[in-house]
Amino acid sequence: MNGDMPSDTHRITLDVNGRQHETTVESRTTLADCLRNQLGLTGTHLGCEHGVCGACTVLVDGRTMRSCLMLAAQGEGCRITTVEGLSPNETLQPLQQAFWDCHGLQCGFCTPGILMTLTELLRDDPDADEAAIRLALSGHLCRCTGYQNIVTAALAAVDALRSTR
Amino acid sequence: MSDRTAGMAAFSGGGHADSDTSHPSRHVGRRARRIEDPALLRGAGRFVGDIDLPGMLHAAFVRSPHAHALIRRIEIAPAMEVPGVVAVLTARELQPALTALRMPLGFPTSALPENITPFVLTPEEVCYVGEAVAMVLATSRYTAEDGANAVIVDYDPLPVLADCRDALDPGSPKVRREAQDNVLCRFSVGYGDCASAFAGAPHIFAERLHQHRGGAHPIEGRGAVAAFDAHDGTLRVWSSTQMSHELQFTLAEMLGIPEPRIRVQAPDVGGGFGAKFLVYPEEIAVAAAARLHVRPVKWLEDRAEHFVSAIQERDQHWDVEIGVDDDGIIVGVRGRMIHDQGAYTPQGINCPYNAATAVTGPYVVPNYHLDVFVAQTNKVFTIPVRGAGYPEGTFVMERLLDRVAHELRLDRATVRARNLVPAAKMPYVKPLRNRAGHAITLDSGDYLACQTMVLEAIDYAGFAARKQRARTEGRHIGIGLAHGVKGTGRGPFESANVTIAPSGRITVSTGAMAMGQGLATALAQIAADTLDAPLESIDVVAGDTAAISMGVGGFASRQTVTAGSSVLIAAREVAEKARKVASRMLEVAPADLELHDGRVQVRGVPEMSVPLTKIARLLRGIPGYDLPPGVGAGLESTVHWEPDAMAYANAFHACEVEVDVDTGGVRLLRYVAILDSGRLINPLIVEGQVHGGIVHGIGNALFEYMRYDENAQPLSTTFADYLLPTSTEIPQLEILFMESPSATNPLGVKGVGEVGTICVTSAIASAVDDALADYGVRITAVPIDPVRLVEQIDAGARR
């Protein structure tokens, strides 16, 4: 491609974890790359860039989506939450605490995406059982844990959140 | 060793981390929460992709679309016109920064021919789809890929060798023009006299088996960042690697920079599984480019690259036979195996050697012989993936024993029980040698007890009734079982330094590598126990060549054994030093002193104590004053503990499956596994390793297949084609433990990391055979393919 293609950039404002971020992106910049490389939010990871592994999962207007399959410019006007937004003052929330207690992570690379999915699940289905948890997790690939302790952690989080209600 | 009262314990796994802190000095054996986790859970991990340096350039490689071709011409000018592209480097441009264009052989051995390793960038000939021919440097990965797409390469296609079995045909096309023979090497392992044994064997059964193990696929791909400081000539490299010191050493050799001027660090690593246990051409290219351009260079592998240019384990074809007597007692096993090595050999032939020597496993096999052909193909090179040939060797034996049971109408568990090395015979010396030349010695374990425990847990005795009930419902269910052993704790050593700083902070530095397996926590637990310090007071630095000068790396389930032992000994030496110094200060014998929570105190009189901070400061030396005699400078110790022998972990798995005879779909209903890895430093972490290993094995049994066409073109190039197990496909894994301590190391531990994978394909194949017994189906290939299964079912139905 040479110089006669218009250099196509967009000046956008992204609402991420409750803060407004102004930045300039190319049309083709993915939301994942913008979050990671321009906003410094490297907790969202890239494992496949074709929408299967789920490592890049974020919440967009409260719904889980694969940020490698969204363009950064499409994120304008949406409320975006990343893993960094789950524990704003560095204290672990019950879900994260459950992961710690139950050894729900090993290398931690797929973990942020899974935390976002479980955040959505526990919000929508506070009494989720193992089957519902495994179903929600089916859109994530983990090579380390075999999923078992992730499920255990999620069930522990269900209990922990139930007792605070 | 096998005496149940001598420290062997059996228990079930599962459950949360310990919150019991009533014995803070007792860390080893506790289900301690990992010190790695809080940062990772907050998204505050630092993986190689997160590293950002000023002026950094991003690299993308131009990779061959042909499995075999000559490079006629590379035109880089169109790429140079792409906005954002800074440079395009081929072998010619990179050469000035390299002492050689060819990688050195990892694990050098004279047994292999010359000129078999990959090139940093291949100059003339491409030999597998994905081989790198040029590197584009640009201001972003986006523009680097634009540039890579604009490079024009003219290829002259050459004939392709796609199937490793064809390599044995002397008329087959050469995988590389320089290759003398498509068979890289031939070797045999064995002992006894198979010829006589088989001549007299009452029963002989033969099997032809095909095993395929695909790729490693950590969710984080490979990646490296290199930065060269022109002022002092130092090179810094961050790599998602399983071998920092090996990378440092190789960079020194390839770039002609002295080792002390190279620092390699592994940041947080998102899984390895063998894919990162190699020094890759890309890492050298990135470092050389950083040197040439004096700007940091970053390369992150994307998944498409992992599919074509990261190592795989791929295919083995086995032709084997077993001789047994009327009771199913093994007389001998023999055969031959062809292993797909790929187009180059970067790191020796561990995998086929392991597979060949793993066949006899936990069994008494009086006579054994295997001829191995390591065959080259025009595909990416193969080295061990988690399991490292042991799953394959195990599968061979387990399939043969199932065959024996079937033919002699004996129970499958009984046939195995009759042939297992009995606990009373431990340590059991096998006539085979491992790579280091030591006899394979099964050090400890009670294999029969493991079998009994699992079969009871899964109610093996009651299965016939369950199967009958299922048949009345039109369902086909089966139960399968398998034993396995895994050599762990491979040498030559692993390094550890334990230092107590004047601040009181305890640092454990090691050449061992973290890749998600909880290494830091495990080593901290060992140090914390020995120094009687809180876990939180210990920092573990792994995989940083500036923190410790020597290291070997993370592979072969070795680090708990080797690094753990080094940490134990080093921590003991530090404690010893501290007691000696305190002894002088308190005028009390060292034997009456103990360490506790940052102090050295008189046992029973805790008020009489010296803080470790004071001792550390003293041992830093005060100018003009002597050090205390007989201890040496520094409250620290560096140890490189060397194992004399490997520690053999063992496992027994049993599972129930259901097969849909219309679709060939296999569903796992139940999975029970026992692991004996000796003493467990952290049972919580060990369980996690077993879960992960079993699920990887399930991938190999049912899902993972790197499909190529007849021109060695990869057809499985995305996660939509190459299937990793997902959460809905896995039942609850029921894990039991036995702890047979190992006398091979001071901790009494055995390795864990790969052991979960060893028995899985065998157990699942056994179960599928059982489910389809009415059809006479025998599984002889893994992964089990539903289409092939339906063919077998149809053939059986017709009979």
Add this chain to the structure above:
Amino acid sequence: MKPSPFVLHRPATLAQALDLLASTDNGRVIAGGQSLMPMLNMRLAAPDNLIDLNRIGELAYIRDEGGEIAIGAMTRQRDVEHSPLIAARVPLMQEAILHVGHRQTRNRGTIGGSLCHLDPSAEMPTVMMALDASLLVQSTRGSRVVVMSAFAEGVMTTVLLPDEMLTQIRVRPWPDTHGAHFVEFARRHGDFAVVSAAAMVELDGNQRIARASFALGGVAATPFRVAEAERAAIGQADAAAFDRAAQAARDCDALDDPAFPSWYRQRLAVALLAKAIKGAYAGALAKVKR
């Protein structure tokens, strides 16, 4: 894996989107992006212009319009999944949508996107074939209605012209007494179906099938109605008859690829169609008994 450069347009209205589609060179619309973005990332598609439909609220709705269910093309799959209207009136769609990808892809993926992408293994096209859905196609030149069977032309090929866009799907629901069942075989939950079967039946006063709609997906280049099986099922009421009816799928055109050869797809088609018919019949029967 980063996309080639393109210009992104973000129209706020359907009219603007249609204008862009008509006026830009080498332009494509992007809906949920769950199928298109992977192709862009892998550079299997390289449009110069991408027209983002996600700001066009007027294209996302599920409504009862005079007895027909109208679904805007940009309706997210998860909204279909959770729609009481769909669950009540078009249960086949609700059952099938649970097999479509994963929670995360359904949150953003759209009904229209799936139909226009027309992957042979996708579930929604099969369902729309069984429902005999009508598709509203619009451009700056006007609009036309295309039935699903005419809309699907070949492998991932629809009859859409370069300046046209799918804007609405209309379904005429069957009476509330009908039974519907969707089955598929996939390697893992959420994967594209190797083969999927959709069945809808209405019963007569004697509990025999009076009306049938059977569709198969994943077998041929596009999903298709199994007319011969539908005819054979009329007047039937027992499993053996349903098995015989399903046999009609035995010789259908079937795709052949290294992973799943045509004979296997045909075999699955027969087995899954039989299951779907039986399930639909059981569903209808249960309603009669109430």
